[in-house]
Amino acid sequence: MILIEHGTVITLDRERRILADGSVLVDGRDILQVGRAAEVTPPRRPDRVIDARGAVVLPGFVDTHVHLSEHLTRGLLLDDIPVDRYLPDWLIPLYSVITPEEERASALLACVEMLRTGTTTFCEAGTLFDVPAVADAVEEIGMRAILGRWTWDREGGPGRMQQTTEEALRANEEMIERVHGRAGGRIAAWPLLLGFGTCSEVLMRGARRLAERYRVGWGMMHFASHPSRKTADRIPLAELDAMGLLGPTTKLAHMVYVDDDDIALLARRGVKISHCPTAGLKHVKGLAAHSKVPEMLARGICVSLGGDSGNGSNHFDMLRMMYLVSTIYKDSRLDVGVMPPEQALEMATRRGAAALLLEREIGSLERGKRADLVLYDADSPEWRPLLNPVNNLVYAATGASVRTVLVDGRVVLDDGRLTTIDERALYARVERLAREQIERAGLPIESKWPIIR
Template sequence: MSLKIDNARYILTVDRERRIIQNGSIIIDNGRIIRLGKAAGLADARADRVIDGRHLVVTPGFLNGHMHISYAHAVRGIFPDNLASPLAHVFKLQMAMTEEEEYLTTLLGLVELVKNGTVCFVDPGSTKFPDACLQAYQDAGLRVILGECVSDREAPFPLPRYTTDEAVKRTSAFIAKWHGRLDGRIRAWAMPFSPETCSAGLMTALKRVADERRTSLTLHHGSGPQALKDYQARHGKTPTEYLESIGVLGSNVVLAHSLGLVDAEIDCLVRTGATVAMCPVTAAKGGRGVAEHGRMPELLAKGVKVALGCDSPNNSNHLDIVRAMNMAALQYKDARQDTRLIPAESALEMATFTGAQALGIADEIGSIETGKKADLVLFDTQRPEWQTLFNPVNNLVYNADGRSVHTVIIDGHVIVDAYKQTFVDEPKLYAKVQAVGEQLMARTGTSFPRSRWNII
């Protein structure tokens, strides 16, 4: 079916010229953008369906570069602010989930993602039962990058642990089974958990697998004073230099979080072409010390491609990439008392074109250009937070959030239509996931006070 978005108030193309088309139209056919320009020049173009864009701002679909989707919706918000680290509880809960429970929580995650404008996300190996979740991926229509989390060293929390050979075989089999399914909407990557939980032999073997399969690899990564001290003692290098020295870094490698990097580590990324997925809301909520450890401005200045992520519903506690853009644009201005840092345009780029570059898929999505896949988000400007409208990028990043997402299009299909999706009954799903959460906490013996205030 062909589709026309007619006379949009603004189209934020995020193309290479960064054009903003006022009063513009987009023509879509067979899942791709076939024409784009001023509405007057496309007035005669016909389509099977026409969306009146007079009150809409159109952006490329958003990418979420690091998003543990499978477990946290069932227990969102249970961890108190004074809990130093929830990871031990996180993995205990995740490991205890059944196939049906993971399907339901994944489905809810997909609802939240797509209704907030995300069209593609990276789940860094947290889904235990992808076969059970396949129907959810198919129904929701999103692009999913997934893999099997593996490790071969002892960890301070329960992780899937195998021998090195078994971890490599499992990863190879997973990629062979999943990569390219659902007409290419599923991509499979190698997903070692972290350098601290994976041997050099495992990480280098998985990098070879990713190279041979022409896919990518992602892992959790960070630096900082203690990590620098530890790695210097063991390897005589910084954490990122160590990864470079063993041949793990490359243009198909995405390092998640990447706080605390020193200049020499940023130079490693520049040399190797490795990219980064940063989770600004998680960093702020977790008190990670962005003023001291955040290097997003330096990464971008050196040309490192950075994607934004929401991490999980129990870290950032939301799956709204617009709010992640807002945090990215605000936190460095305040931390360094310099309002020039991370302008609104840079924040939008990380959620769209630059983010797509970081994930290696910018040839298909991330910008609004003729020939690219039709992955679009349409924002409703007939809302108070969009008033008044002179600079649409500023309005989007500083005023709005995902609640003003009116329509979402993926592969030319309307997935969210006038705020509504049709692939699941939301109230019934909410009730089921609430029950899953109650059962999961009881089964694992997980208990935290429901509130610091009395609930009567």
């Protein structure tokens, strides 16, 4: 039993209570009590008491779209590479040669970054190959995750990048059988397709059937490319709906180019949307001019946030994503009332949980939910004065203030120190493996400015 006492607790509960002097009592992996410090009474002596004076306590963030395997080559792609050449010239060669050891190290690096910036749960984008190896990494570091494997049947590439429809579906079913439910249910597996027009109707229908059979969600990337670009990412939502693919267990990532009819259809079907603001800006998807995230939210659509990839947004920092989503749409709509910080925080917590069908387990600090929570050091410049904790969190806070993180009731970051892995050893391994993977892929490591060694 762990008692976290006398902190500023942003509960994200139904009433959205903020407790100026609050406590959270954790019993095993669950939250037992949340309330005013004077009212939280442990039934027995806690095994540990964490003094949260000078700290802000929140539910862990939920990142609903991450490409784990690209963290090993983060920063490799220069800005003058055309976006439509990312996949064929760079990412396919890298993915085609990545080893289980490299996928594991890349996943660990991504998880360290997420934990250190307040994220406790994520959904992989569906771009893994050795999913069990990555599940090992996630289990070791202690995060909550949904994993998916690289799945398409209309595109190809060297070796394993070429898949038939039958092979792709069989591989997904084998993945679910091996991975789903690991770590006491902390790790799940979904059929997550690449999307962007790379998947046949038979494959999409098959993925949906797999999801129904195993009672999980499914998803893919969709509507991310500007109409001026040559792309297969053109399947109308009405056509997907006619295939029976849209529903409350469907998660679509990006979804930049939608019209009012699309929004109405998404709302009727209860489809979940993962919005990736940092990647959208870096990949020049036209967010400010074209994205209708505020309009989707206004129609009651569940829109969450995704970090995307190590060469897309280049980071998985939810604090930076919340800042962006709270500011870019204010400017594009010329309305300071658009996307208030409270809405951005809901996208990073409650809506993220709902997108992953985990709203009964995570996303808020309430009795009976899993103890996934983060303590921020408010005795740091970006947090003071603590007049409006939500404003400070979304507009000012950085990952440097993340002090302690619990996942499933386990302390995985303790006063700034990771408790589950050797962080320094990981960084050394990543430096070596990154260069080995890039060399096998036959790609250069370039810099606009000279690097003197």
